[in-house]
Amino acid sequence: MTDADDSPHHDGLGRLFDNLPTAASNLPERSAREEPAPGSRRALRAARESTEAPSTQSDAAADKPTSASEPAAAPVPAGAPVPAAAPAFAPVQAAPAAAEPAVVGETADGRSAEGDQLDDLFAPERHHSAPTRKRGRGCLIGLIIVLVLLGGIAAGGAWVYNTYQTKIDDLMGWGEPKDYEAGQATGEALVTIRKGDTGSPVSTALFNAGVTKTKSVFYDYLVAEGSAATFYPGVYKLQKKMTAAAALKALEEPSNRMENTVRISEGGTVASSLPQIVDGVGIPLADLQAAIKDPTVYGVQAKTLEGWLFPAVYTFDPGATAKDVIARMVARTQESLAKVGVPADDAQRVLAIASIVQREGHTADFAKVSRVIENRLDPANDETHGLLQMDSTAQYGYGLTHEGPVSSWPWETVKNDQNPWNTYQHAGLPASPISNPSHAAIEAAYNPVDGPWFYFVTVNLDTGKTVFSATYAEQQAAEAEYRKWCKDNPDGGCY
Secondary structure: OOOHHHOOOHHHHHHHHHHOOOOOOOOOOHHOOOOOOOOOOHHHHHHHHHHHHHHHHHHHHHOOOOOOOOOOOOOOOOOOOOOOOOOOOOOOOOOOOOOOOOOOOOOOOOEHHHHHHHHHHHHHHHOOOOOOOOOOOHHHHHHHHHHHHHHHHHHHHHEEEEEEHHHHHHHHHHHHOOOOOOOOOEEEEEEOOOOOHHHHHHHHHHHHOOOOOOOOOHHHHHHHHOOOOOOOEEEEEEEEOOOOHHHHHOOOOOOHHEOOEEOOOOOOOOHHHHHHHHHOOOOHHHHHHHHHOOOOHHOOOOOOOOOOOOOOOOEOOOOOOOHHHHHHHHHHHHHHHHHHOOHHHHHHHHHHHHHHHHHOOOHHHHHHHHHHHHHHHHHHHOOOOOOOOOHHHHHHOOOOOOOOHHHHHHHHHHHHOOOOOOOOOOOOOOOOOOOOHHHHHHHHOOOOOOOOOOEEEEOOOOOOOOEEEEHHHHHHHHHHHHHHHHHHOOOOOOO
């Protein structure tokens, strides 16, 4: 027998390694785990293990191979002393648990071997089924409600904006600027201010002459600045595309007022033109009224000189008489008729049409308006039965052409009045021209463009957008557009 100290396993280095502690397992002992639930797979497996434990453990002990890294335990001879107990920190060799066969596939109960191992780990949760929360349908309903609410808000917002777009844009500053920018002024514009004109009519006159961008911007500027400007009658030489502030400064400059100058307005009448002559030249009104009594003095074969005072700017020498002034204006109309090629015996008819064109349309639409008049006068058509039904003729015959805003007129009374100028009541042309037509209107009256139109309506009084229609159904749709614009612009001058 070899002495224990002479064994190679008990030299100094060996003793050092023999006494090193091994890492203790952090896993709980199986015995510390809770008891398996009765009837569970764990309970069945535990029962099976307890039945097979003796033979399995002996087989496992017999079959357990010796690890190459561990020294084989030396046999203890009979009568040899029993070794002392190992220190408390010495490594403890735990007896191996009975190993189950590593079976790939299903176990006897139909479950996979892997599944059994996972069952062991998560057994408490496996046997307590939690109810599934049905969230899908609730989320969908909630989403639908949110979308409906958002859609309603969006639709309501769109309706409000479409209905009050102009006012909202003005309030928020999103709309087109009403005033020109400084530095855009160009060209020449003549503005006539009549005796007694205040801020509002002067603002309109500036817009009509192309000086300001919108009809009300000059008046709005006066109000905002608290200006108490005084306007003197006469013709003023300004520029186009001026700011409201620049226009006011120009009107207050005496050198911009043209002396002995008269501007006869396009679309004006004899009644509105005579006061302009008084303001520009200083001839008494009574002298002018006497000068127009006999049209034949000026070579005009008509009862009045309505339509014969050509719209233009005139400058007269000091000492000019009333007849000098009227004769020059009539001669200018005759010159325009001759330039277009109108025969003398057709002059009154052409001027009557041109006067309506001037009052009803914008320059770009003159030829179309002239065609509408010709189509409606054609006895072959069954659409209008020869009735022109022009608002301007009814207004002229009722005496409201230059009196107050259109919205204040008793419109139904005006249309039903039986005066000879009312083309709602009488077929054909009115009794005489109703305004002073420009050269462009005279040319359009004598040379209408081809087209099938019987109707037209201006649907935007600010821009002058006009819709021409061949049927009454189309005209009704255009009138609806006009009414909508009037609703959105209550101060736009609608009636």
